[in-house]
Amino acid sequence: MLNILFMKWESLLSLKRFGDTNKRIRIEQDNLRLGFEVDYDRIVFSNAFRSMQDKTQVIPFSKTDFVHTRLTHSLEVSVVGRSIGRLAGKAILDKYPHLKHSLGYQPNDFGAITAAASLAHDIGNPPFGHSGEKAIGHFFLEGKGAQYKSQLNALEYQDLCDFEGNANGLKILTDSLPGTEGGLRLSYATLGTFVKYPKASLPHKPTAHVADKKFGYFQAQAPFFKDLATELTLDDNGKYLRHPLAFLVEAADDICYTIIDFEDGINLGWISEDYALEYLINLVRDRIDTKKYAQLSYKPQRLSYLRALAINSLIQDAVQIFLENETAILAGSFQSALLEKSQFKAQIEDIINLSVKNIYQSKEVIQKEVVGHRAITILLENYTQAAVHKLQGNEHTFDKLLLSLVPEGTPLVSENLYQTLLNVSCFVASLSDGKALRMAQDIGGSNH
Numbered sequence: 001m002l003n004i005l006f007m008k009w010e011s012l013l014s015l016k017r018f019g020d021t022n023k024r025i026r027i028e029q030d031n032l033r034l035g036f037e038v039d040y041d042r043i044v045f046s047n048a049f050r051s052m053q054d055k056t057q058v059i060p061f062s063k064t065d066f067v068h069t070r071l072t073h074s075l076e077v078s079v080v081g082r083s084i085g086r087l088a089g090k091a092i093l094d095k096y097p098h099l100k101h102s103l104g105y106q107p108n109d110f111g112a113i114t115a116a117a118s119l120a121h122d123i124g125n126p127p128f129g130h131s132g133e134k135a136i137g138h139f140f141l142e143g144k145g146a147q148y149k150s151q152l153n154a155l156e157y158q159d160l161c162d163f164e165g166n167a168n169g170l171k172i173l174t175d176s177l178p179g180t181e182g183g184l185r186l187s188y189a190t191l192g193t194f195v196k197y198p199k200a201s202l203p204h205k206p207t208a209h210v211a212d213k214k215f216g217y218f219q220a221q222a223p224f225f226k227d228l229a230t231e232l233t234l235d236d237n238g239k240y241l242r243h244p245l246a247f248l249v250e251a252a253d254d255i256c257y258t259i260i261d262f263e264d265g266i267n268l269g270w271i272s273e274d275y276a277l278e279y280l281i282n283l284v285r286d287r288i289d290t291k292k293y294a295q296l297s298y299k300p301q302r303l304s305y306l307r308a309l310a311i312n313s314l315i316q317d318a319v320q321i322f323l324e325n326e327t328a329i330l331a332g333s334f335q336s337a338l339l340e341k342s343q344f345k346a347q348i349e350d351i352i353n354l355s356v357k358n359i360y361q362s363k364e365v366i367q368k369e370v371v372g373h374r375a376i377t378i379l380l381e382n383y384t385q386a387a388v389h390k391l392q393g394n395e396h397t398f399d400k401l402l403l404s405l406v407p408e409g410t411p412l413v414s415e416n417l418y419q420t421l422l423n424v425s426c427f428v429a430s431l432s433d434g435k436a437l438r439m440a441q442d443i444g445g446s447n448h
Helices: 035-044 047-054 070-095 107-119 130-141 144-151 154-161 165-174 188-194 219-231 244-267 273-287 290-294 299-324 326-331 345-360 363-392 397-404 417-430 433-443
Strands: none
Touching (some): 047 070, 070 299, 107 188, 130 154, 130 363, 130 417, 165 188, 219 417, 244 273, 244 326, 290 299, 299 326, 363 397, 363 433
16 A cells, blocks of 8 residues: 655644744744754753753662763753754755755754754653652552542543653643743644654554554643644544654664663673673674774773764664655654664664663662652652642641642642642652652651
């Protein structure tokens, strides 16, 4: 069956922002202060981005050596994303010259969009990594939060039981508060690129498409997401398609966590350097400058050289796969992550398997995840109870004390139960690892 182009680059690169009354035209933009670059700046200066400096990437509470936090990981993903975006953008403009000559788009536009979306890709993740997401979900599925099931519809309850950092990220970027309508007011192109999973929490993984693996927006954001998808030509008769540049963000993230998490394991001494060098050499064997490599006297130098070579090789490979499949991607029929098609897939899997064994499943990581799970549970037990009591008009003295600790301007109690429970979950998710742990310790357990 022939691929029918559904999405159009002219729409996918929309400069529209929330609340716009006039159409923004690329050729009329100030190249010294390009709209897509403004997106990057707004994310960097946001409180949610800054809080990631104390959020777990892989190893919680690590103070012994430098390891990556969500913030340093996101910065590196944005650098890789920018390179991938520029390379892909140049080829797309060569293929569709009217985008450049008639509309004014440049390769750097693609790089700026991808870099901004990459920078924000983890902005909604709770403390303590993915175990934090599971802790929130567990609270509503099997913990004290299960008591609210009968008062919510299926989609609302699923949003909470499968609490998703990606959906929370969209909420952070777009949620209107008094005085800041539309959140950070990023361009629709960047917001569309940010959403890796353009679906609601139900149905669960309806297809094998990588875009259906998780979900990307809460029911509270469903009306805005529909508007976003319509503007970007992502709405295919009610089914939302993934923005093509989201594949590039995903690839940038995959490249960084494959190589950089591996490097963290080496720096912590959990993976031997000799072993690590062997695995990285397998990935870049055909690209090593043997003369240059032989001149590197120290293992850290060799590791740094191989890391840079590996990242560059994977960037070039991801771009090539994207361009070879661009027609299918625009049609919404390309179903896998780009690196699933990589010529280096076997070597990538070897590195990831070693990281899983030596890092992700290490005793130190698991022990600290247990501490984090308990902290999040304590916070949710107390703050959901306090917020619901206030919503119902029967808050206790302890509830008032707890709610007074919530930072000014943070939405918590809303007009209905779903929005209130979601706000509490998002508040807990906004906390850094250290802040969540300290607050839970101060509360000291469940409030009975």
